[in-house]
Amino acid sequence: MRSGAEVVWKLRRLTLERAARRTWQTWRHSGLFWMAGYLGGVALLVLVGLWQTYRFPVPPLAPGPVAGLSAVWWLSAWLVRRPTLGVDSTDEWLLRAPVPPWAVLAWPLLHTLALPLAVGIGLGLLVLAWFPAWWPLALALPLLGAGRPLVQTLGHDTRLTGQETARNGALALSVLPLLGGLHPVALPVACALGLGGLLLVWRRFWEGEVHAVPLLHAQVEGVRQGARRLGLPVPEVGPDGLPFPRRWRPRLRGSGPFAACVWRGLLHVSRHPWRLLAAPLLGLSVTVGSPLLLALVLEPLLVLLAPPVPAALPLTGLARRAVRTLPGGVPLGLLLGLGSGVAAAFGLASPVAVLVALFLPWAALCCLGWLGTAAPGGQVTQGQLRFAAGLAPAMGAFLCTSFGLAWCAPLAVLLVGTLALMPNA
Numbered sequence: 484m485r486s487g488a489e490v491v492w493k494l495r496r497l498t499l500e501r502a503a504r505r506t507w508q509t510w511r512h513s514g515l516f517w518m519a520g521y522l523g524g525v526a527l528l529v530l531v532g533l534w535q536t537y538r539f540p541v542p543p544l545a546p547g548p549v550a551g552l553s554a555v556w557w558l559s560a561w562l563v564r565r566p567t568l569g570v571d572s573t574d575e576w577l578l579r580a581p582v583p584p585w586a587v588l589a590w591p592l593l594h595t596l597a598l599p600l601a602v603g604i605g606l607g608l609l610v611l612a613w614f615p616a617w618w619p620l621a622l623a624l625p626l627l628g629a630g631r632p633l634v635q636t637l638g639h640d641t642r643l644t645g646q647e648t649a650r651n652g653a654l655a656l657s658v659l660p661l662l663g664g665l666h667p668v669a670l671p672v673a674c675a676l677g678l679g680g681l682l683l684v685w686r687r688f689w690e691g692e693v694h695a696v697p698l699l700h701a702q703v704e705g706v707r708q709g710a711r712r713l714g715l716p717v718p719e720v721g722p723d724g725l726p727f728p729r730r731w732r733p734r735l736r737g738s739g740p741f742a743a744c745v746w747r748g749l750l751h752v753s754r755h756p757w758r759l760l761a762a763p764l765l766g767l768s769v770t771v772g773s774p775l776l777l778a779l780v781l782e783p784l785l786v787l788l789a790p791p792v793p794a795a796l797p798l799t800g801l802a803r804r805a806v807r808t809l810p811g812g813v814p815l816g817l818l819l820g821l822g823s824g825v826a827a828a829f830g831l832a833s834p835v836a837v838l839v840a841l842f843l844p845w846a847a848l849c850c851l852g853w854l855g856t857a858a859p860g861g862q863v864t865q866g867q868l869r870f871a872a873g874l875a876p877a878m879g880a881f882l883c884t885s886f887g888l889a890w891c892a893p894l895a896v897l898l899v900g901t902l903a904l905m906p907n908a
Contacts, residue, residue, distance in 0.1 A: 557677070564639070567639075623660075626671065626678050659677035700723060703724045748806065755786060769823045769836050778870050835890060839880050849903040850899065
């Protein structure tokens, strides 16, 4: 009679085969392979050109600093309070069956480790192509990428259950990359031993029983990952599914629907305090002047766009759009202007850049409100919409600067935001 683990693996294999067959048919009929082949060929030509042009001799790999950074990379995962493992309804159903829990959770774990492992392999190939003498680092990068989410998962779960043996074992394995300081060849060997030991500790942790609290956190994280994958708004809740406690709450000033909507938007801003704290540092990027860099910087900040105004409130179309952008645009503009002002004080930016930083977040939020939200499961995600919204006013400022009309850059940013704010835009 087959064991429970073999039955689960057979079910996973059948599911994977059906999903792969369905994806293959979709891609084959959509012409995606031709497009991917074309883009892949162009990217390969660019990489070969860069490889032939920008290769330069490098000193031998210093084992000490590299081993220390590798250990710090794994140990930093212990500071993260949110789990990385997410389970869905199928996993929850299988966990009720008489099968080992680790056999059920191995599939979500592979989903979690696949992306960092792929990124590590890609970076390792690039390091091996540019600096062949650093081949120990190229071999260690995939192991380091896959080991960090595993360390984070073990650190989170053992902290909740209080299992000191598993926690101390995972902590000891997290510092194993330090052995790479003895010799460069010891780095990939130590990382491989550490990753294998972490997998054994994780299997033993989930071998006997289903831990209720870590499973609850994994269910909440599964909902968040599913929403992010479908392009839906990610629930703003903690690992246990409860809303985050607010450290401060804005006061309702004034009366009427407009003041109430502004207060509602400030409540939404108060749920993202870290983005406000990072805004002055990100304001330094305005001095660079690159529209792509500005769009990348603004993309995580544009989640401060207030939610849509209820349809029952007696507000005009212009007021409805303005009330969504003011609660996030004003504080973000002041904070980005503060960062650019510091750069201007040291002679790294001009006063025009400070004015652009003041108006840029508001204009980007107006563009995002005009673009709307992404369709669930569509070809455009919410992150791409935020990037496009940040790119539009940044391109306006960049074009003015390119044509020698730098003094028009703040006016161009204001014009883009105002046009997006108009009801008939």
